[in-house]
Amino acid sequence: xxxxxxxxxxxxxxxxxxxxxxxxxxxxxxxxxxxxxxxxxxxxxxxxxxxxxxxxxxxxxxxxxxxxxxxxxxxxxxxxxxxxxxxxxxxxxxxxxxxxxxxxxxxxxxxxxxxxxxxxxxxxxxxxxxxxxxxxxxxxxxxxxxxxxxxxxxxxxxxxxxxxxxxxxxxxxxxxxxxxxxxxxxxxxxxxxxxxxxxxxxxxxxxxxxxxxxxxxxxxxxxxxxxxxxxxxxxxxxxxxxxxxxxxxxxxxxxxxxxxxxxxxxxxxxxxxxxxxxxxxxxxxxxxxxxxxxxxxxxxxxxxxxxxxxxxxxxxxxxxxxxxxxxxxxxxxxxxxxxxxxxxxxxxxxxxxxxxxxxxxxxxxxxxxxxxxxxxxxxxxxxxxxxxxxxxxxxxxxxxxxxxxxxxxxxxxxxxxxxxxxxxxx
Amino acid sequence: xxxxxxxxxxxxxxxxxxxxxxxxxxxxxxxxxxxxxxxxxxxxxxxxxxxxxxxxxxxxxxxxxxxxxxxxxxxxxxxxxxxxxxxxxxxxxxxxxxxxxxxxxxxxxxxxxxxxxxxxxxxxxxxxxxxxxxxxxxxxxxxxxxxxxxxxxxxxxxxxxxxxxxxxxxxxxxxxxxxxxxxxxxxxxxxxxxxxxxxxxxxxxxxxxxxxxxxxxxxxxxxxxxxxxxxxxxxxxxxxxxxxxxxxxxxxxxxxxxxxxxxxxxxxxxxxxxxxxxxxxxxxxxxxxxxxxxxxxxxxxxxxxxxxxxxxxxxxxxxxxxxxxxxxxxxxxxxxxxxxxxxxxxxxxxxxxxxxxxxxxxxxxxxxxxxxxxxxxxxxxxxxxxxxxxxxxxxxxxxxxxxxxxxxxxxxxxxxxxxxxxxxxxxxxxxxxxxxxxxxxxxxxxxxxxxxxxxxxxxxxxxxxxxxxxxxxxxxxxxxxxxxxxxxxxxxxxxxxxxxxx
Numbered sequence: 001x002x003x004x005x006x007x008x009x010x011x012x013x014x015x016x017x018x019x020x021x022x023x024x025x026x027x028x029x030x031x032x033x034x035x036x037x038x039x040x041x042x043x044x045x046x047x048x049x050x051x052x053x054x055x056x057x058x059x060x061x062x063x064x065x066x067x068x069x070x071x072x073x074x075x076x077x078x079x080x081x082x083x084x085x086x087x088x089x090x091x092x093x094x095x096x097x098x099x100x101x102x103x104x105x106x107x108x109x110x111x112x113x114x115x116x117x118x119x120x121x122x123x124x125x126x127x128x129x130x131x132x133x134x135x136x137x138x139x140x141x142x143x144x145x146x147x148x149x150x151x152x153x154x155x156x157x158x159x160x161x162x163x164x165x166x167x168x169x170x171x172x173x174x175x176x177x178x179x180x181x182x183x184x185x186x187x188x189x190x191x192x193x194x195x196x197x198x199x200x201x202x203x204x205x206x207x208x209x210x211x212x213x214x215x216x217x218x219x220x221x222x223x224x225x226x227x228x229x230x231x232x233x234x235x236x237x238x239x240x241x242x243x244x245x246x247x248x249x250x251x252x253x254x255x256x257x258x259x260x261x262x263x264x265x266x267x268x269x270x271x272x273x274x275x276x277x278x279x280x281x282x283x284x285x286x287x288x289x290x291x292x293x294x295x296x297x298x299x300x301x302x303x304x305x306x307x308x309x310x311x312x313x314x315x316x317x318x319x320x321x322x323x324x325x326x327x328x329x330x331x332x333x334x335x336x337x338x339x340x341x342x343x344x345x346x347x348x349x350x351x352x353x354x355x356x357x358x359x360x361x362x363x364x365x366x367x368x369x370x371x372x373x374x375x376x377x378x379x380x381x382x383x384x385x386x387x388x389x390x391x392x393x394x395x396x397x398x399x400x401x402x403x404x405x406x407x408x409x410x411x412x413x414x415x416x417x418x419x420x421x422x423x424x425x426x
Numbered sequence: 427x428x429x430x431x432x433x434x435x436x437x438x439x440x441x442x443x444x445x446x447x448x449x450x451x452x453x454x455x456x457x458x459x460x461x462x463x464x465x466x467x468x469x470x471x472x473x474x475x476x477x478x479x480x481x482x483x484x485x486x487x488x489x490x491x492x493x494x495x496x497x498x499x500x501x502x503x504x505x506x507x508x509x510x511x512x513x514x515x516x517x518x519x520x521x522x523x524x525x526x527x528x529x530x531x532x533x534x535x536x537x538x539x540x541x542x543x544x545x546x547x548x549x550x551x552x553x554x555x556x557x558x559x560x561x562x563x564x565x566x567x568x569x570x571x572x573x574x575x576x577x578x579x580x581x582x583x584x585x586x587x588x589x590x591x592x593x594x595x596x597x598x599x600x601x602x603x604x605x606x607x608x609x610x611x612x613x614x615x616x617x618x619x620x621x622x623x624x625x626x627x628x629x630x631x632x633x634x635x636x637x638x639x640x641x642x643x644x645x646x647x648x649x650x651x652x653x654x655x656x657x658x659x660x661x662x663x664x665x666x667x668x669x670x671x672x673x674x675x676x677x678x679x680x681x682x683x684x685x686x687x688x689x690x691x692x693x694x695x696x697x698x699x700x701x702x703x704x705x706x707x708x709x710x711x712x713x714x715x716x717x718x719x720x721x722x723x724x725x726x727x728x729x730x731x732x733x734x735x736x737x738x739x740x741x742x743x744x745x746x747x748x749x750x751x752x753x754x755x756x757x758x759x760x761x762x763x764x765x766x767x768x769x770x771x772x773x774x775x776x777x778x779x780x781x782x783x784x785x786x787x788x789x790x791x792x793x794x795x796x797x798x799x800x801x802x803x804x805x806x807x808x809x810x811x812x813x814x815x816x817x818x819x820x821x822x823x824x825x826x827x828x829x830x831x832x833x834x835x836x837x838x839x840x841x842x843x844x845x846x847x848x849x850x851x852x853x854x855x856x857x858x859x860x861x862x863x864x865x866x867x868x869x870x871x872x873x874x875x876x877x878x879x880x881x882x883x884x885x886x887x888x889x890x891x892x893x894x895x896x897x898x899x900x901x902x903x904x905x906x907x908x909x910x911x912x913x914x915x916x917x918x919x920x921x922x923x924x925x926x927x928x
């Protein structure tokens with residue numbers, strides 16, 4: 001009788017860890033892991049030793065203490081007697097402000113330049129090429145400094161606006177571009193939700209100073225969002241009716257009304273008034289004062305990033321083959337609908353991912369605010385707060401974390417979008 | 427036969443010119459510039475803009491004053507001779523261009539920088555352009571050490587001793603395989619040079635530089651060992667042709683060593699009397715500390731060393747991110763995302779403020795070196811992402827084809843995957859390099875004197891206080907030329923490497 005006995009398994013040998021591909025990867029990973037851990041441990045150990053030698057500890061308690069410095073450009077109330085934490089918040093908001101403004105303007109520049117670069121008009125196309133190559137090939141830092149110098153050296157002084165025959169005039173009677181910054185009209189709420197204060201001004205007359213305008217803007221944005229949503233619902237209904245009956249009900253006016261009317265009503269209820277900048281004594285007052293630092297950073301970043309976006313837009317449009325347009329025409333789709341239904345969806349799939357990474361770059365480049373003294377998060381958290389408290393480790397760690405989290409959020413959003421628009425193949 | 431139909435012409439009339447509006451430049455202008463009302467408006471607006479810009483800039487630029495010693499003098503010349511017309515004061519460039527290019531590098535040593543640049547260009551030329559002789563690649567092997575020595579100066583033995591480490595690694599890799607097996611040879615080729623650099627290279631270089639010291643010590647040992655090794659090497663190499671000749675050559679080598687490289691050994695043994703002597707061991711050029719580096723030269727050094735060093739690291743990171751090995755994959759992902767998520771300026775501040783915390787107490791090293799390390803790590807993360815895109819864009823068939831040929835991981839990467847992936851990623855890589863080169867201007871914020879940092883320095887002097895545009899134009903042009911030629915090169919490369927038939 002024969003018995004089938006199990007083939008005796010080869011006993012495990014130590015040398016298999018090196019020579020057997022099944023185990024080798026494990027060995028490599030273990031070695032890599034040990035090395036990485038050793039390296040990290042070495043760094044942490046050094047840091048602890050160094051901190052001990054300097055008599056420092058690792059403590060974020062300083063955020064609760066008084067900051068003691070002023071920030072000239074701010075979106076929320078802040079004074080030097082507030083805490084470091086609030087100063088950092090002001091800085092973060094300033095970074096986000098210039099990032100959002102910059103992304104918006106860069107998109108406008110980029111789309112215009114990208115489309116015009118494809119224009120059949122020879123001069124316009126060349127002009128746009130000069131813009132794109134000129135901005136792409138020179139450091140953004142230089143552009144920031146150049147625009148700052150243009151603003152502070154070549155713009156008129158506020159006193160030039162004075163007199164019967166002034167050397168400088170305000171654009172459209174309400175925007176003053178001076179060497180101290182740009183003054184644009186602002187909105188003041190006379191019946192603000194947060195209550196108003198009457199502040200005494202120099203000439204004795206009381207001036208209404210809104211204190212709760214943040215709340216007002218929140219309400220307005222809320223109403224605007226809700227009415228846009230409502231108008232979308234109406235459009236959706238109209239689509240349904242069109243699919244069922246073949247006749248599209250006219251909803252254009254109703255949609256426009258749904259968006260505009262509630263917002264206007266809220267504005268009137270809040271007593272919104274346009275506050276124009278006016279020349280008083282040596283400077284303008286009223287309206288919104290955008291400092292040179294903000295203007296320089298904003299325009300330089302927008303122009304610079306706009307040049308990159310122009311290339312992205314151009315590539316995106318070129319990526320849609322002409323066959324698509326021809327096919328759409330052959331189907332009898334009108335040019336406007338062809339653009340909306342055939343070209344744009346395909347071009348946007350190519351355009352949007354690199355566009356968002358350009359937004360990311362712009363946000364990171366906004367840390368160049370240091371060149372013009374704009375108080376962004378790097379200048380508050382990584383600048384004055386760091387220098388005043390002497391806590392390099394904590395401040396730099398938080399600063400890095402802030403940028404990292406911002407980047408991860410933006411790139412996370414991009415990944416979601418990519419998955420949504422991805423070509424569903426096979 | 428006579429012509430039967432008299433009115434039929436038997437010769438052709440010469441072709442008439444097309445109508446004036448349908449040919450030549452007129453047609454081109456009509457088609458390209460005034461083909462519709464929108465186009466016409468665009469053309470007119472563009473022409474107006476171009477006219478405004480040029481009429482403002484050209485007289486300012488070409489009427490500029492080149493000969494003045496200060497901005498005040500410039501303004502005097504402008505008011506007296508040119509009637510107050512706004513013109514550029516190029517005199518600042520004329521008097522400070524050397525500083526803008528070289529920083530505070532000692533002027534008598536400018537030739538070293540220029541020579542280093544020439545050597546660098548000669549070394550990269552065969553890598554950049556495939557038409558050049560392959561033997562020039564040897565320059566690329568030697569150049570880093572020579573360029574380093576030319577720029578920083580000091581004794582030549584430092585770079586040579588560092589280079590010896592690479593030779594050591596290469597020797598272990600080539601000859602160690604027969605003795606100890608492949609794996610041991612690879613490990614040895616990594617470990618032995620590192621150990622050599624950490625513990626032996628420094629004392630060795632110092633020892634050789636100390637040959638001239640009259641004390642009998644470590645350097646004398648090195649000298650003896652060096653002489654023996656040189657003789658043995660020459661003997662082993664030339665033995666095959668003739669035994670006697672090789673012996674003679676070895677003896678000549680030893681004599682040459684003591685005559686040329688280390689004449690002081692004989693002095694130490696009392697065999698010779700030298701008051702002050704020559705000898706290769708003392709050969710060196712004036713040492714220039716990093717803080718004297720500046721201007722465009724600094725940007726170039728930072729940019730180029732970042733570019734050269736970040737490419738291999740970036741490739742490794744990209745492979746790591748594509749790898750199946752869990753720990754290596756996650757490490758690469760975290761490294762890349764953390765580096766990319768934080769702006770360069772924060773990393774530079776980290777290098778200047780925090781690095782002292784992370785290193786053993788008491789260590790401090792050159793700020794320039796710190797910045798190079800940071801810039802390299804920074805751009806390698808970006809390069810890694812670009813190359814990962816190239817790796818992902820390759821069809822799966824390429825990977826499977828490599829596997830089916832029986833190639834192992836490194837062979838398939840080296841021979842099949844990377845050549846194609848790198849080719850696809852060329853535009854992205856060059857864009858990253860251009861970005862890196864432009865970003866080197868950020869070092870102005872941590873106290874290094876790159877062109878933008880120098881701009882502040884120049885403006886701080888009483889002579890040139892208040893000068894802006896001329897410096898902007900000069901620096902902007904320098905950067906534009908470098909970056910623009912890099913992007914043109916990438917287009918050229920794309921064209922030469924395009925193998926698909928389109």
